[in-house]
Amino acid sequence: MINVAICGATGYTGLELVRILLNHPKVAIKALTAKLDKPAKISEVFPELYGRLDMVCEELVVNQVLKKKIDVVFLALPHNVSMEYAPRFLDKGKVVIDLSADFRLRDARIYEKYYGQKHIYKNYLKQSVYGLPELYKNRIKGARLIANPGCYPTGSVLAVAPLLAKNLVGKDKIIIDAKSGVTGAGRRAALYLHFGEVAENMKAYKVGVHQHIPEIEQELNGIAKKSVNLLFTPHLVPLKRGILTTAYVGLKKGTDVPKLIRLYKSFYKQSAFVKVYDDGSLPQVQDVVNSNYCAIGIALSPDKRHAIIVSAIDNLQKGASGQAVQNMNIVYGLKETTGLV
Ligand SMILES: NC(=O)c1ccc[n+]([C@@H]2O[C@H](COP(=O)([O-])OP(=O)(O)OC[C@H]3O[C@@H](n4cnc5c(N)ncnc54)[C@H](OP(=O)(O)O)[C@@H]3O)[C@@H](O)[C@H]2O)c1
Secondary structure (H helix, E strand, C coil): CEEEEEECCCCHHHHHHHHHHHCCCCEEEEEEEECCCCCEEHHHHCHHHCCCCCCEEEECCHHHHHCCCCCEEEECCCCCCHHHHHHHHHCCCCEEEECCCCCCCCCHHHHHHHHCCCCCCHHHHHHEEECCHHHHHHHHHCCCEEECCCHHHHHHHHHHHHHHHCCCECCCCEEEEEEECHHHHCCCCCHHHCHHHHCCCCEECCCCCCCCHHHHHHHHHHHHCCCCCEEEEEEECCCCCCEEEEEEEEECCCCCHHHHHHHHHHHCCCCCCEEECCCCCCCCHHHCCCCCCEEEEEEECCCCCEEEEEEEECCCHHHHHHHHHHHHHHHCCCCCCCCCC
16 A cells, blocks of 8 residues: 655645545555644544544644654645645655645746746756646656645646647647636635625636746747747636636637647547547536546637637546545556546
8 A cells, every 4th residue: 555644734735635536545644744733633624424424634743643654645736835845755765746836947036027926946946847748757666755836837838749749830829718716726715815805706816927837838938949039818607616728729720610620639648648639629617526527628720820729627626636646656657547536
């Protein structure tokens, strides 16, 4: 069995990890931590876990977690917090799967600009592997520190990657417009997330300055092997979970939808969790909620010069905890789909 600790178990991604890992045949949950005033059973925090996991969730103290003989630590912690803990587990030989942004951006100066704090463990950036299995499965196999991708970047990069990899993208800006449900912002209370603010409402936010812009650029540049021109705008929509992403990509030359569908199916043929829809079908959030799938649909502008790619993911699954477990499966040589739906 793989013994795991979940740090940040009282958050949305932490709870999702618990839900997934309770059904994972090769995993035993050994430790849960949060920032609680006093230890509490996780089933008291989340009554849905009564009788399934009554383990006490404790304050995060590295030595106490290490006593539980863990193999893997999932850090479902806010950015800047993960950074403090990841090195201490890594230095003790543990596999760290960090759901925060702290080890995703290779350039610490960009991290500092977008996340507003100094990166105090730059030396660990070199060993971190960006945990998007559809692109980096081989690197993930040998990784000890996995920087689990952000939710918007997952939906965005998977939508555009095949076009960039095949060098079909022209000089126009790549425009990505994405809409997320409210769990994407975490469980901590905030005025803008109150029911009265979110229900029957929709809004763009952090336009031009969202912290996922450099992450998406980093990955798209890497696939294209040059700088891409990106415009990314996120929106908050009145859903609990799910992200719908629409990417508008100018092409070097006109094409047709069946050709693009063939290209995408071929690009993702080894990717257990990417579904490319057939001609005419576009994914909806409800197609993927509560699953680790990314569903992709393909359309063209009337002049056939712009591909319009729509992707749907569940932000807590493929956008976070499902992907984290997928990465753990790869590290341990398990079938990638083990414990995931
Ligand atoms: N939500 C998503 O869809 C999503 C998707 C991809 C990536 N992520 C990333 O995943 C991470 C977790 O996200 P989330 O949405 O699960 O956040 P969340 O709901 O706010 O949960 C954060 C967790 O971290 C704990 N925590 C907060 N500050 C801490 C500290 N100083 N020391 C120890 N524990 C602390 C919290 O404990 P208390 O409950 O006791 O405060 C809680 O368990 C974030 O970095 C986020 O950006 C989230």
